[in-house]
Amino acid sequence: METATHMLRTGRRGALFQLQMAFRDLRNSFARLGLAWSLATHDVASRYRGSVLGPFWITLSMGLMVLGIGFLYASLFNLPLEQFLPYVALGIVFFGVMTGTINEGCDTFVQASGMLSQTSLPMLTFVWRTVFRNLINLGHHLVIVVAVLIFGGYWKVADPALALAGILLMLLNASWVSLLAGIASARYRDIPQIVGSVMQFAIFMTPVFWLPDRFGKHQVYLDLNPFYHLLQAVRGPLMGQPVLAHTWVVLVSMAVLGWGATFLIFARTRRRIVHYL
Amino acid sequence: MTTASIRCTDLTIRFPVYGADAKSLKKALARAVSVGGALGRHAGVTDVTALAGVNLELKAGDRLGLIGHNGSGKTTLLRALSGAYEPDEGTIDVHGRIAALLDLSLGIDPTATGYDNIRLRGRIAGLSSREIEARMDEIAEFTGLGPFLAMPVKTYSAGMQGRLAFAAATAVEADVLLMDEWIAVGDADFQKMAHKRLLNLVERAGILVLATHELPLLKLYCNKVMRMEGGVASEVVDIRKVDQLLKA
Numbered sequence: 001m002e003t004a005t006h007m008l009r010t011g012r013r014g015a016l017f018q019l020q021m022a023f024r025d026l027r028n029s030f031a032r033l034g035l036a037w038s039l040a041t042h043d044v045a046s047r048y049r050g051s052v053l054g055p056f057w058i059t060l061s062m063g064l065m066v067l068g069i070g071f072l073y074a075s076l077f078n079l080p081l082e083q084f085l086p087y088v089a090l091g092i093v094f095f096g097v098m099t100g101t102i103n104e105g106c107d108t109f110v111q112a113s114g115m116l117s118q119t120s121l122p123m124l125t126f127v128w129r130t131v132f133r134n135l136i137n138l139g140h141h142l143v144i145v146v147a148v149l150i151f152g153g154y155w156k157v158a159d160p161a162l163a164l165a166g167i168l169l170m171l172l173n174a175s176w177v178s179l180l181a182g183i184a185s186a187r188y189r190d191i192p193q194i195v196g197s198v199m200q201f202a203i204f205m206t207p208v209f210w211l212p213d214r215f216g217k218h219q220v221y222l223d224l225n226p227f228y229h230l231l232q233a234v235r236g237p238l239m240g241q242p243v244l245a246h247t248w249v250v251l252v253s254m255a256v257l258g259w260g261a262t263f264l265i266f267a268r269t270r271r272r273i274v275h276y277l
Numbered sequence: 278m279t280t281a282s283i284r285c286t287d288l289t290i291r292f293p294v295y296g297a298d299a300k301s302l303k304k305a306l307a308r309a310v311s312v313g314g315a316l317g318r319h320a321g322v323t324d325v326t327a328l329a330g331v332n333l334e335l336k337a338g339d340r341l342g343l344i345g346h347n348g349s350g351k352t353t354l355l356r357a358l359s360g361a362y363e364p365d366e367g368t369i370d371v372h373g374r375i376a377a378l379l380d381l382s383l384g385i386d387p388t389a390t391g392y393d394n395i396r397l398r399g400r401i402a403g404l405s406s407r408e409i410e411a412r413m414d415e416i417a418e419f420t421g422l423g424p425f426l427a428m429p430v431k432t433y434s435a436g437m438q439g440r441l442a443f444a445a446a447t448a449v450e451a452d453v454l455l456m457d458e459w460i461a462v463g464d465a466d467f468q469k470m471a472h473k474r475l476l477n478l479v480e481r482a483g484i485l486v487l488a489t490h491e492l493p494l495l496k497l498y499c500n501k502v503m504r505m506e507g508g509v510a511s512e513v514v515d516i517r518k519v520d521q522l523l524k525a
Binding site: 005008011035042049114115116117119184187188190194 | 403
């Protein structure tokens with residue numbers, strides 16, 4: 001690898017040069033995706049070290065939560081359980097991927113400060129570590145996803161390919177927010193609390209626990225909620241519901257614009273992040 | 278194999294040091310609103326010039342000792358050589374694989390076992406999982422920690438942690454080794470082995486840059502010496518002239 005045997009750093013400035021360096025960071029981080037994966041698996045393994053079930057604690061605790069909320073809300077709203085349980089389960093699981101990626105994004109650089117201050121590792125490696133860690137968590141939840149789809153009989157109508165596209169767009173969007181939160185949290189230490197509050201607010205304002213058609217004439221406002229689109233693009237295909245065309249438009253443009261703007265901020269702050277820490 | 282070399286020209290590094298107030302967005306916002314100042318500027322942020330126009334040229338076989346008071350820029354120079362800090366002015370040009378042993382806790386997860394930490398450290402240093410497994414026995418033997426390697430690192434003493442970190446970090450064939458102080462870890466036996474390993478590295482046409490306050494250590498490992506003061510570096514001189522350098 002070129003960077004391993006020759007390192008040239010200059011004090012050159014200028015927007016174009018900063019952008020070039022940011023792209024080099026991106027390339028190098030892709031070349032070492034294996035490292036990000038190793039760090040992520042290590043994170044998950046060490047979080048559950050010493051417990052009997054290991055990482056399947058993630059599955060168990062999520063399963064219990066899904067069951068509890070499923071039963072409670074189904075009876076509160078007077079809805080059939082085999083419809084509502086899968087709905088809530090998918091909502092909690094996939095909203096959790098977004099919350100996890102974004103909330104833990106705040107910690108990305110702070111947690112890696114030791115490594116960042118004495119190696120030339122690409123900074124984005126640590127962003128992928130956060131994303132991969134949440135992907136591994138999602139992997140453990142797939143058992144629940146499959147179980148509720150069978151329980152509700154949705155496996156007959158589910159469109160896994162389209163749902164995969166939805167998951168991809170969800171990750172693409174969550175990852176730029178995660179990077180942005182990482183940079184901001186390195187600079188301002190009160191950002192994680194703010195991000196946490198926003199995400200908690202979002203889970204109640206988004207149809208995770210409730211059905212959008214109960215919203216009546218206010219349904220138009222749902223269109224303004226980006227999390228609604230993100231969730232719908234995954235949950236819809238899995239439950240055999242059509243996904244509106246404009247949802248895809250919103251998600252793709254959000255990913256493109258979000259990554260574009262965040263990457264510019266990253267290019268500008270990249271060499272400073274290590275000093276923030 | 279490339280021959281190692283280090284060249285810094287007019288290397289200047291400045292960085293902002295953020296006080297507690299400057300790290301709060303709420304306070305920065307309140308200030309911006311009440312005083313009308315720009316966000317995040319000039320409040321509790323001090324600009325420090327850590328290195329000012331450092332010129333340094335090292336070639337294979339050089340073992341440079343860095344001396345100077347605390348805060349004179351030794352560690353900043355090492356961090357810059359490791360690629361972590363980017364210059365504000367000037368250039369850093371390093372040929373060869375770099376291994377930095379600046380912080381004992383790099384890639385050390387206290388809850389994980391010694392073995393897991395060696396794996397993690399190796400992955401960070403750029404080894405593949407297979408390469409690490411191939412070297413595991415050798416590294417494990419070098420640490421001399423035996424059965425302790427299967428225990429969590431948090432149960433280790435500082436000396437044991439030092440052994441683990443040193444063994445893991447030097448297991449990678451590095452051409453340029455950057456070290457800060459703590460080389461004096463472990464007991465006499467380990468010191469002897471560490472000494473051998475370091476000399477071995479330098480024989481393999483490597484470069485060692487070592488920051489230390491201890492003169493005996495300096496004389497033991499280094500053949501050249503440079504003094505830092507307030508971010509300004511002296512000439513690189515032969516180790517035999519270290520006393521003159523200290524008096525100057």
